[in-house]
Amino acid sequence: MRDLAVAELDDETLRARADALGLALRVDELRGIADRLGRAPSLVELYAFDAQWSEHCSYKSSRALLSHLPTKGADVVLGPAEDAGILHLGEHEGERYGIVIAHESHNHPSQVVPFEGAATGIGGIVRDVLCMGAEVVAVADPLRFGNVDPARPHQRAVARGVVDGIAAYGNAIGVPNLAGDCYFDPEFDDNVLVNVVALGLVKESQIIHSRVPKHGADFVLLLVGKATDASGFGGASFSSVALDARETESNKGAVQVPDPFLKNVIMRASYRVFSMLRARGIEVGFKDLGAGGIMGCSAELCSAGGFGAELDLDTVNVAVDHLLPEVIAVGETQERLLWALPEEIVDEVERIYNEEFSLPQVAQNARAVRIGRATAAQRYQLRHRGELVMDVPIDFLTGTVRDTLPAQPPAPPRERREHDLACERTLDDVLHATLAHRDVCSRAPLFRHYDAVVRGRTVIPRGEADAGVLAPIRGSQLAFALSVDGNPRIGRIDPERAAEHAVYEAVRNVVAVGAEPIGLTDCLNYGSPRDARQFGELVAGIDGLARSARALGLAYVSGNVSLYNAASDGHAIPASPIVACLGRLTDVSQCVTLALKEVGSRLYLVGETQRALGGSVLAALLSLRDEGVPAIDFERVLAEHRFLLAAARAGLLRSAHDISDGGLLVTLAEMSFACYPAQRAAIGIELDGLAGWSNVGRYESLFGEWGGIVVEVAERDVDRFEELAGALESVREIGTTIPQPILAFDDDAWEIDDLHRSWSRPLQELFP
């Protein structure tokens, strides 16, 4: 057996040998493994610990912090313990339905091989949802790209590759792309962010857990999917180090190869297995193969149920002969899942995958195959060619590892303005520049690559409201809304408030479509935990996420931490907490889109203007050194949201749109664009003078990003709307809708047509 004589080597030699083997384990970790085993660890064992103890799998530097996040609540069916969380959607025909939600990053793979990296990001998150026994019903993708100016071919190619990869995978498996956002910032030049969210529908009585059930000693481990090959070897460790441009080529071997065609068939076959299991009332375990491959998945599936495992690597269906045992064990070949099944149904499950859905004909040597068993003995054992190549205590392999690292709190923001902005550029100039800014302009050239409507249950596709809405159950009016948000311009100057704004914006977007927020997920994209300043940003971000969720009465049910997001010079990305909010509509007909509906409506602002411009598009355009980010009064926000949801249920909101990137004028323009140049006649807006609705200056009022929502209320509903608002002070009338296709304010009037030209075109050249 090939092994590493750890005890016989000095630290320097050991480090050199470990580096040569491509192991990221530290010297003290290597010695700890050898001590615990009482012998020289085999290479298979070392690669197993390397994956299992990587930051990617173990969350060793972030786990303690994540315990600060609220994870319990009335709508939480399953918190963040398994492959995905579950929120309660509602009841239909006596059944309780849950929405399974998972949220991950695939940043490093997407930087190195954009198409495959982004595609396998979708592929992996979809398996996380599928393995909970759910039907996959939607995906979403928050993206952060670098500077994609025409003179930046590499950054442009990465952005295009990512979008093509997401489209190729999601479209082929037939899951609608419901939501997403996209920012461009030179600080992502060497390290793009590709986050993915997937949603599934499950009856709460039929959830399958990612563990061998209690009575599962001797349950068969049945591997399903693509034949194991040499791709994706070292993926978990690769995700846990900073990217170095010189190593891009050698890192490519760690990236996985997507096969959405096979996945499409595996999903449908798995749905068939789900219904067979339900009919027979059999409890089983099911888990996605992600980081750490067969080893990581089988070890976690068995240890979560209190069992050990024994596997024979020779039984694994492989694509090529003579794979090394460590490659079969920890390689991250895509499109694979692992069942833990009682012996009596294994043949039937094999038949469904291999014959009814003919996996071996769909892809070379793809199939369902028995590879081992769960055992009462608490060992994790792998055999290869008759030899025991791994034999370790399972709790040692899957147990908690922790790094306690120093954190330096972010410096408080340096510059705030005490007076209204004196701006030399005209309103006209600033408005057009804002609409054309890459973080503001139309996202349609990007998201039209994605199938938004496959499965036929999409209620509001991307671009027609602040959140995507989908009614997942045939014959039911239950629907959910999804939004994903996080603003890197704020992350750069105030990491804690960036987290609060991510929560506020995701929740606000869900409320804007008339849905009740019921839960959150988070993906924490930060720099190196070994840099005290960068680690301090993560600490501050988690504080912000925890505080804002508590204030809004919401819990996190799933999430992911992605560290080491930095360029090779050590320069970290802006702190990028990205939050997804799921909302619930008990009656889908109450949802609200952003398109203006009629002439003669009143427009109301629900929210408070603020002077702070820190993190705004305006600040970026004018190069303002303003680090004051708008504060969020969550108590007031909660009251506003309750009022808006009551108004939506009463049918009083004709349209609604939140104020975010670019500020209020952008919000109003987009409400007008949405009914133009489509089939309806154009509807314009006359905005009232500032005196009636703002205490701050012109530019702060019109371009500040202080949050809030603009709603359209028909003339006939105004009394009821104002009565419902009652004593809520932050509800003010700001304008009316008019038949002329213009946006009018004070002495200025802009043709909607001209504004639309500025807004609709900038991304067309990047995504033709």
Place this chain on the structure above:
Amino acid sequence: MTARVAVLVFPGTNSEEETRDLLLDCGADARIVHWSESASLAYYDAFVLPGGFAYEDRIRAGAIAAHDAMLDVVIEAAQAGKLVMGICNGAQILLEAGLVPGSGEIRRPTAAFTHNAQGHFICERVLLRRTVAAERCAIAAALPEDALIPAWAAHGQGRLAASAAHLEEIERGGHVVFRYADARGATDAHLAPQGSALGAAALTNREGNVLAIMPHPERDAWNFNHLDRREGADVLAPSGGSVLFRSFVTALERW
């Protein structure tokens, strides 16, 4: 007896459920039939080929599926005058199988829905207008005159392409059942979002019993898909693009 409709699933198909659901809601007795169950196909009276990426779009979209054993049954049924409708990938398969426009031999296509002009997948709302007489295509015969049918173009290969001679034959033979239209019902070729020749969104065969339609009417087919222009109070009721499915079911009843 109600006519029985098979909704065919090839490896890679992804739109079978909504297609089956809409057929059911429009009054058909529709079932999903998998590639491994092709032996049961003889019992069906009509066939619908739904959207997706059958056989991964290898060679050309629909090219491999056109040689699947299920197509043997479909081709025989079409030649016997049974109704066959292909949507999106299903339409591509019918062209590859040579059933539509049907001017050549079986499995020797004379036209194809191929790569979009922009070179990538597009997902957009579109409107369709029937541009042939009602009796030209049985499946579209019961549509209200001048109806504008809402649908989604969601494809990477939806541009009709053929030789000039074949295009002329398609046009002259009245094969173009639906064209892309604007809100006023005008049908100019430039309205095809992917550059489809003749502005064509759907073709039929000579006999008019087979329809190959690229956009998806079944994705804008219930009130909840288009709340801003719902018809009636029931958000779960079929509307919008479902008119084509109703027409299909009407044709089945007459058949």
